[in-house]
Amino acid sequence: MLEVTDLTVAYSLIEAVHKISFKVPVGTVVTLIGPNGAGKSTTLNALSGVAPMRGGRILLDGQDISRWSVHRRVAAGLVQVPEGRLVLAGMSVRENLELGAYRRPRGDVAADIRGMEARFPILYERRNAAAGTLSGGEQQMLAIARGLMAHPKLLLLDEPSLGLAPLLVRTVFEIVSELRNSGLTILLVEQNARQALSVSSYAYVIESGKIVLEGPAAELRSDPAVIRTYLGQGV
Amino acid sequence: MAQLSYFFSVYGSLVNFIGINALLALSLYVTLSAGQLSLGNAAFAGIGGYTAGILTTRFGVPYMMSLLAGALVAALVGFLLGMPVLRLRGVFLAMATLSFGEVVRIAAVNLKITGGAEGLMGMPTHTKTWFIYLMIIGVCYFLAKLRYSSVGWSFESIREDETAASAMGINTTYYKTLAFTIGAFIAGLAGAMYAHLNYIITPGEFGFSAAVNLLIYCIVGGSRVWYGPVLGAALLTALPEILRGIGVTAGPIRMFVNGLILLIVILFLPNGLVSLFQHRKTADASVLACVGIGEE
């Protein structure tokens, strides 16, 4: 599905990500974990085309999309749900969903919205409310639902559990496993490494813009180095 | 010597205007150096000009005293205006100072003592070229010394990041008001000198276009060092003459060239014309920096 080789990203003169390579096979969930500032979100943004790529190659279904514009990537099914639940706060919940389908033919959208509202009833109840008035958990549902409206082939999920109460974190990860079970390919970035590893099949550990470790998620969960640094033994 | 006196007989008033405009540009530079975009400096010049003009014509106050009074009154108004408006940022500050300027202009049109729309007349033409340039040198000296004093570092810090500046112990309200007041003082002084250069001043000379012109001088010359505004004012004030010299006489074309220069500078020389002359030490260092980082 996705194959990234030697991806390098630099903001102004400073490199944020240095020659990283990874793969997301079709139908799997792959996770990038690592500390704050390691370059996880930057990597996702480079995949979406909103961070400046300095080198490397991104293959989506064997096609080199490295030079594609953002909207072309979205149209091709590479969809990001960004960090911090970036809903369009002043627009209604319904409008947010509609804009999720911006790159799709108009005819199918109404049916999709009905489907999405059936799946997340709260989005139907609050359909006319400004998205900014939703609670944190509801906004995250909306952000994910909006991402799904684009019919993604590959969903990039950036810190979906950020700032959510433990109960909601669990709900969000339940949604992620449902999506995985329905066959969607997902690249997940998470600080909550324990939860993230439990829903993924493979994971990469990023530190200071480089991949320092990779392996099947189950193995990383029992790797002493990962446990010490990310699963926080001792805390 | 004869050539020089010929030059002055032809270009004397141009040289004077360059000087006045340079002073006005310097007044805006002070405000900009503390990160505050003011469109009120033309109005401060008007306040200084009218104050000084009224004092000399109506009350027979000596020239030098009237200059001082004009500058002080402008500074006082700047201080009083600065306290409330400097809470505003960016475009909102620009517009508040702009509307203040308009109110001043309209007041000058409507008041009797200012001579209404026809302007204030009868000022003794005491302002001499050497005096204008002496004042410029004085102001430049002051600003150059100010830059590396506590006040100058505070202005610089506020311009770069107001929040960080306040966390370093800089009383941002105090220093912003100070910058605004110093700017108003210099503008008032320039206005007072202008009033005694020309025999007459009119409200329209201190309106919105004048305010925008000052901004243009600073941007084209460069607003990060004190000589930038002087350079900008000199070049742009002389531009019509320069263009005439190369055969461009039509007004619209001169105007077009004016706009074009401004556009080119803002697109390609964001730090103004002075960046063409500045030595490249820091630029070289930055190149080294990226090489160093690339190797890591």
Place this chain on the structure above:
Amino acid sequence: MNLLLQQLINGLFIGSVYGLFAVGYTLVFGVLDILNLAHPAVFTLGGLTALWLVETAGLRLWQAFPIAVLVAGLLGLLLDRVAFAPLRQRADTYFSGLISSIAMAIMFESVALGLFGAHTVRFPANTVPLHIWRFAGVTVTSLQVEIVAVALLLMVGLTQFLKHSRTGKAIRAVAENDRMARLLGIHVDGIIAFTFFISSALGGAAGILFGLYFDSLSPDMGRSIELKGLAVIVLGGMGSIPGAIAGGLAFGLSEVLTVAITGTSNLRDAVAFAVLFAILLLRPSGILGRGRMREA
């Protein structure tokens, strides 16, 4: 009483033109957070283009109007490409955009000056067939009614377009958060260019209506409305379309009422700017604003 009513009606007419002008102004600010100071110059060129089409090309006004509006829209595209798009990635994009738009304004005005000369011109008599209605001591001309109708139609059309159309929603998405809009697959640069097109088209339409209403057009007519437009969008809350419409009407009414109450037109603008100044100090987000304050 009838005099007051007549004044209120006149205020409504001119206010609708202000509103139309300000709607375009505020649209660009809402989407880009940038003040497009070339908007008044587009307003001027819109009016003068329509005049040229009627007078020289011999078109009827209903034919000339859409063509001139289209030309104004194209000028907006030019503005975006030349003055704004190159600065978009820069850290001081808001400040440099302000300057580059001033540069474009100067060039546009010089073009108007070069093509149409410095004198005031007017639409030929009978460009619009004129009926005069009188009732209850109030006089209303068909031209006034048509101006209000066209202005309201355009403003309501824009509001509906932004609210319901797919592109309109995309514009609002870009206004809220351009990064997020990009991630949704919205072609942000295209949307911004389109926003400039609409904004400038509306500005041009306002210029035509303004020229018809006052029966005079000149290359510097934009200056007379420039500051008022700024005042209107601050009054209505920067970036708010309904705010700009309401602000335009309020401004028109305040002007005629000031004239009616003071008996002279001298203080017409002073009251408006004093109100603007007060609003900036007391409630910087404007009366109907979204409470959005730009950090400079």
Place this chain on the structure above:
Amino acid sequence: MLLDINNITRYFGGLCALEGVSFGVESGSVHGLIGPNGAGKTTLINILSGITSATSGNLRLDDQRIETFPAHKVAALGVARTFQNIRLFPVLTSLENVIAGQHLVAPRPLLPRLMCLSGTRRQEAVYQKQSMDILVRVGLGDRADFPAQHLSYGERRRLEIARALASRPRLLLLDEPVAGMRREEMLGVAALIRSLVREGMTILLIEHNMAFVMDLCSQITVLNFGSVITTGSPAEVGMHPEVIEAYLGKSDHHA
């Protein structure tokens, strides 16, 4: 107790960012402040440094109430800080950034400068030497003439610490000082913090890197959803069941 935080609450609109936060920071200690993203740590630092005001509650610095003080007054009492999102002065050089940070301790009066008094030059040399020493101390001695915007991420973080140190604070608030740093750089910062504390400085440290926090801090306060879960020694905090759940997610869920 150098700093006493008592019942601090902060609302943003209807949203509660901090609720009844209370803890004390011992003089001469490194006090850690941890918690998941969005827990309210940065809001608290902003309130402590006077950049944001608290909705209610009070703050004492050496028994002086400071919760109503604006940022510059708090700074004048000896509180300096760094910012999570790095707020250097980008076009100024490293040295100039530190010089700007000397505002409170290095008066540079204008009048003697205008009169070109000879003492000015000597005084300036002393101040510049002090700034340079601080740069050397954070390991940026060779970067003095570089504009801050051209420094690497880790260098910028260290320069921010240097600028904060320039005001010779008693209390230093560090907001994620080693985020994005390489391991060697991180060790350097840890050594710097230790030596500052040896000289009597008090440090309140926000950091995500657990090993770093556990290593340096004598006391740790854990924040979650705007409330304090617990304050205690690293060992105590590590055992606290609520901390484990809040900070790491439910460990029993999938493990």
